[in-house]
Amino acid sequence: MDFAFTKEQLMFKKEIIRFAKKEIVPRIQEHELKKQFDFDSFRKLGEFGILGLHFPEEYGGSGADVITTVMAGEALGEAGVDGGLTLAYGAHTFLCADTIFSHGTEEQRKKYIPKLASGEWIGCMGLTEPNAGSDVASMSTTAEKKGGKYILNGSKIFITNGPIADVAVVYAKTDPTQKHTGISAFIVEKGTPGFASGPNLIKMGVCTSQTSELFFNNCEIPSENLLGKEGEGFNMSLQTVEWDRSALLAPFVGASTYMLNRCVDYAKSREQFGRKIGQFQAIKQKIANIRIFGEAARNLVYRIAWCKNQGRPMNHLEAAVAKLFVGDWSLGPANDAVVLFGGYGYCHEYDMERIFRDSRLAPIGGGTSDIQKMIISKLM
Amino acid sequence: MNYDFNDKEFNLFVEIHTRISEFANGKDLESYDTKNSEKNTRLALALLSETPYLKLGIEKIEDYNGLLTLMGAMEVIAGISPSLFLSVETSTRIFGRILSTWGSDFQKEKLLPALLGGKIIGAVGLSEDAMNVDNDPLKTTATADGDQVKISGRKQYVINAPLADWIAVAGQMDGKNAVFLVEKGSPGLTIGEKTATLGYEGVAICSISLANCVIASNQVIFPKNDKAMLNTLKLWENQILIGASLGLMKKAFESAKNYSKKHKTGGKPIIAYQEVGFKLSQMLTLFQTSQLFAYRAAWTADADPKEVESLTLCAKVFCTESAEQVAGDAMKILGGAGFLSGNPVEEAYRYAKYGQIAGTSTEISRVKIGDAALGMNK
Structure with a gap:
């Protein structure tokens, strides 16, 4: 066993933190208040290379290993980048682009990956439906093959980047008589007749990310937009789970370090009753709780990343454990941070309330905590 | 980065498990009897001296990773008999490290071979x-x-x-x-x-x-x-208590899992009910998270000594509090059977509190973790 990161990885992490603090963080509060997506920051992520980090250079990526890629997410969180932007990045790079890269033809890769890696195009992924959440196999969106085309009908909901995406990976039933094996994946471009997205859904947290429904009304797409083969869609969606349990959780781990640093700075400067509040044991307890969560969560997230980097088949139990832990245990430290800042913690200006709201997504998005418990108890 | 134990470490865990399980078979290692404790501790130390176990963390042994290997092995022994584990570890890892770290050549020569040979307590x-x-x-x-x-x-x-x-x-x-x-x-x-x-x-x-x-x-x-002496002694004690917590969690979790597969109600094993299955899932999550935490804290002792004190305190708080949670949940799953004296879950529930009190208490640990973050270390 060896928990060390390489020097290069640590240096790269520092670079990302420096870049994000300078270029992205100062812009967050304005966008957060207006619940607006920050296109400029997203493109800057692309320019810096973060959006396509793990793709080969020939597709506009940097060929980074899985651990470095996951570390980028942690670095963004640690720099203080909001959960909205890191979620948009996660949905774009891992749920959309990576699915095209992993299962697409050479033509599909060449057409989409460079534009997605640079941030010129924004990607999203449509799986969840109004009546098919955790029970994916019950989806009712259909893709009927007619001649050289597929005709999509149905709708998707809670789609991160939905209102702003240029390209979507959409799951639909090519064989409605089957459950999981009837699901196929398609690439759908913005502007395709019959394809529309709804207005941004107003959410509790991750407010700069744009979330909406996607509507397919006799939406005709060319058959070459099928990803892989018919019936392979469910397995493709499962393969994104490894990224979901590492790269998409890493920003929460980074955010805990950001909270820790902010709380420490505040406790060292704020004075009450004639002394710095950091001298009170109750403040130290909260700081300790935040650190303990971050350290515990970090080990779980990088275990998934390391296994993926080794090329091992995903361990579903360990993935569910990581998701359950980060989801259910991140709320306590976020609450501690709000309390530590007192009245300021409740106000937008001090970030803690935003992180508190953002962290509430962790036990919901990408499979709720209860679903993780179902998975774990079945595998036991 | 590597999240696996190597083959040699794994084989050592298996060997220790086999030897201590055989040793424990038919004995009451948890009985309130000093003579019994002495007999069992001496026999177990002699048995363990035939493996590399006693030397881990004290002498460098090729292919093993010091405290990290030790943490994996501690979990094994503590999972079989927490009392035997605490006796063996206090003797070997605290008394032993006082000698190996600070002792004079004379003191080492006089006592270390006998201690690591399992001849003295x-x-x-x-x-x-x-x-x-x-x-x-x-x-x-x-x-x-x-x-x-x-x-x-x-x-x-x-x-x-x-x-x-x-x-x-x-x-x-x-x-x-x-x-x-x-x-x-x-x-x-x-x-x-x-x-x-x-x-x-x-x-x-x-x-x-x-x-x-x-x-x-x-x-x-x-x-x-000399100023760091008390903190160092507490650090060594905390490392043992982390190992003990892993053992308690393993014992409580395995007992609850096995019970929930065998015990039936409404015509099906109780693990099939979400109240039970979900509880077990949370227990396993705490157990696995504790394991990784413990391993990383142990790894840090050799790889990043500056961090070892505060990270070990973090692991100590997490692992010892998780042990009580896991043992408490296990007892709920076993129901009345868990409340009966002398079963592994009831035992784990009573023992778990000790980890939070002994060494650096979890309250003082949090104060110290806060001090470290705030740069207020004394």
């Missing part, structure tokens, strides 16, 4: 009734008298004291922290009665008093960095 007297978070000077003191020293003081909660051949007593001499190696039967040393405790009944714990206890001056140890 060590104890450590540290706790005093006025100890606090600020590490005020210990009240146990010694004065020189020719080539002898005379020690006076009282120590509480001394693990192994009734069975120990040697007791390392922490105190002050010439205004500095020091450790005194006191042999059983030394004049002025009184061993108290075994204390009744909530858990760990198989461990012989008592207070000791030293009234002008005389030892040779070459039995005094002055640690190099």
Whole structure:
């Protein structure tokens, strides 16, 4: 066993933190208040290379290993980048682009990956439906093959980047008589007749990310937009789970370090009753709780990343454990941070309330905590 | 980065599991009987001396990773008998590391081979009734008298004291922290009665008093960095308590899991009900998270010594609190069967509290973790 990161990885992490603090963080509060997506920051992520980090250079990526890629997410969180932007990045790079890269033809890769890696195009992924959440196999969106085309009908909901995406990976039933094996994946471009997205859904947290429904009304797409083969869609969606349990959780781990640093700075400067509040044991307890969560969560997230980097088949139990832990245990430290800042913690200006709201997504998005418990108890 | 133990480590865990399980078979290693504790500890130490276990963390052994390998192995023994584990570890890893880290060549030659050969039992007297978070000077003191020293003081909660051949007593001499190696039967040393405790009944714990206890001056140890002595002793104790917590969680979780597969209600095993299955999922999540935390804290001891103290405290808080949670949930799953005395879950539930109190308590740990983050380390 060896928990060390390489020097290069640590240096790269520092670079990302420096870049994000300078270029992205100062812009967050304005966008957060207006619940607006920050296109400029997203493109800057692309320019810096973060959006396509793990793709080969020939597709506009940097060929980074899985651990470095996951570390980028942690670095963004640690720099203080909001959960909205890191979620948009996660949905774009891992749920959309990576699915095209992993299962697409050479033509599909060449057409989409460079534009997605640079941030010129924004990607999203449509799986969840109004009546098919955790029970994916019950989806009712259909893709009927007619001649050289597929005709999509149905709708998707809670789609991160939905209102702003240029390209979507959409799951639909090519064989409605089957459950999981009837699901196929398609690439759908913005502007395709019959394809529309709804207005941004107003959410509790991750407010700069744009979330909406996607509507397919006799939406005709060319058959070459099928990803892989018919019936392979469910397995493709499962393969994104490894990224979901590492790269998409890493920003929460980074955010805990950001909270820790902010709380420490505040406790060292704020004075009450004639002394710095950091001298009170109750403040130290909260700081300790935040650190303990971050350290515990970090080990779980990088275990998934390391296994993926080794090329091992995903361990579903360990993935569910990581998701359950980060989801259910991140709320306590976020609450501690709000309390530590007192009245300021409740106000937008001090970030803690935003992180508190953002962290509430962790036990919901990408499979709720209860679903993780179902998975774990079945595998036991 | 690597999240796997190597083959040699894995084989060691299997070997230790086999040997200690066979040893434990048919014995009551948790009984409240000092003679029984002494017999079992001596036999187990002799048995373990035939493996690399006792040397881990004390001597460098090829293909093993010091404390990291040790943490994996500790979980195995603590998962079979927590009491035996605590006796063995106090002797080997605290008494032993006092010798190996700070002892003179004379002291090492005299005691280490016998200790690592499983021939003697060590104890450590540290706790005093006025100890606090600020590490005020210990009240146990010694004065020189020719080539002898005379020690006076009282120590509480001394693990192994009734069975120990040697007791390392922490105190002050010439205004500095020091450790005194006191042999059983030394004049002025009184061993108290075994204390009744909530858990760990198989461990012989008592207070000791030293009234002008005389030892040779070459039995005094002055640690190099004497100011860090108390923190270092607590660190070693915390590492053991982390290992113990892993063992307790393993025992409680496995018992609850097996029970929930066998016990049926409404025509199906209770694991099939979400109330039970979900509870087990949370328990496993805490257990696995604790394991990784413990391994990383142990790894840090060799790889990043600057971080070891505060990271070990973080792991200590997490693992010991998780142990109580897991044991409590396990008892709920077993229901009435879990509440019966003498079953592994009831035992784990009682024992788990000790981990939070002993070593650096979880409250003081959090204060110290906060101090480290705030740059307020004393």
